[in-house]
Every structure is written in C-alpha cells, then in structure tokens.
Amino acid sequence: MPNDRLTFYTNPMSRGRIVRWMLEELGVPYQTVLLDYGTTMKAPEYLAINPMGKVPAIQHGQTVVTETAAICAYLADAFSQVGLAPAPDDRLRGPYFRWLFFAAGPLEAAASNKAMGFVVPPEREKMMGYGTYAAVMDVLEDAVEQGEYLLGDNFSAADVYVGAHLGFGMQFGTIERRPGFEHYWSRVSARPAAIRAKQIDDDLLPKDATKT
DSSP states (O other), X not given: OGGGOEEEEEOTTSTHHXXXXXXXXXXXXXXXXXXXXXXXXXXXXHXXXXXXXXXXXXXXXXXXXXXXXXXXXXXXXXXXXXXXXXXXXXTTHHHHHHHXXXXXXXXXXHHHXXXXXXXXXXXXXXXXXXXXXXXXXXXXXXXXXSSSBTBBTBOOHHHHHHXXXXXXXXXXXXXXXXXHHHHHHXXXXXXXXXXXXXXXXXXXXXXXXXXX
16 A cells, blocks of 8 residues: 555665665565765755664655664564564563664674774773673673574564674674674575575665675
C-alpha cells in the first residue's frame, strides 16, 4: 500500500550499510534514495527528514526513524513476521535489547575514541559510559562466544548491528582482531543477505573510491 512505502536514505560509504543489510534480511520492498555528503545530505528536503543532516534514515509511511540501532530495532518490530526480534513476552527480549544498545553506546563510543587516539585517564574512567576500551572488548568477546549468535541459535537484528560494528571495526583497526570476534564475524557475514547487501553498496561506490 502507498501509505506503507519504505524509503531508505543512505550513502554507500556510511553506516547505511548496516541498514541495507537489515533490509535485505527482511526481504521487504524498499526504495533507496542516495545522498551526497555536504550537498543533498544538507539540503532542506533531507533536513526535514533528519535535521542532523546525516544518514542513514528511513521513512515508513508517515514514520521517520533515524539512528542506525533505532532503525534496526524499528524494522525488526515493524516486520515481526520475519523473526528478527524476540516477541515482547519472550525472555530473550531483554538480552536482545542489551546487546543492540551495548553496541550503540559503549562499543560505538569506545571504538570512536580509539580511532581519535583518545585514552581515558584512569581517574576519569567512572565518568565514561563505557569505562574502559579493554572492558568493552572483554564483555563483547564473551557475548559472541556464548553461542552461534548473540541470542544462542536465534539470529536477530542485534547480530546485524553488532556484527557490522565488529566487521567495520576490525577492518579499520578500531576493534581488536580477537579470535572470538573473527569467528563470529565470519559466521554472520556469510549470510546471503549480508553478502547481497555488501554487493549492492559496493556497486554504488564512486568509481574512484578506495576499497580496503
């Protein structure tokens, strides 16, 4: 139905790759709108969608969602028939949200600070939401080693979001290449939807873009 149209705003060199993977896992029809940094991303038309002037964002009918983790959580619930989120009364709902937002909070902050060369002074660790980079890595490594996926045998949107962060982070050196991380990433990145999403975005890269 027209009122349920799903529009995806992105750039292939952005966190939009995570949402692309999520959309491919869902297997639902969607329209892609490509935006460029500094031009269409900052144009009034898009600022009406996301005042931050950043991607990704989605519009589902009249509903606009920004922030990658929120988009993944929203889509999993909006298309609950696909089974990428535990039901509200499922005991796995808590762990699902825990790891989805652990990656959006402590992991994102710790990895970003590492990329910028910022080390939290020991006397200031209690002021940081993630404490220390080492603590974040240890907790996450333990989580991905507990089972096939973060929720045991059940693949979910949390695996899309956490897996993408691990893949990107290890590629660019902001996340350590620990065996647990590499084994987990090798499993989730081999999913057909992940491969398909990567190919779609790779094909949209500028011809002179550096691929690593």
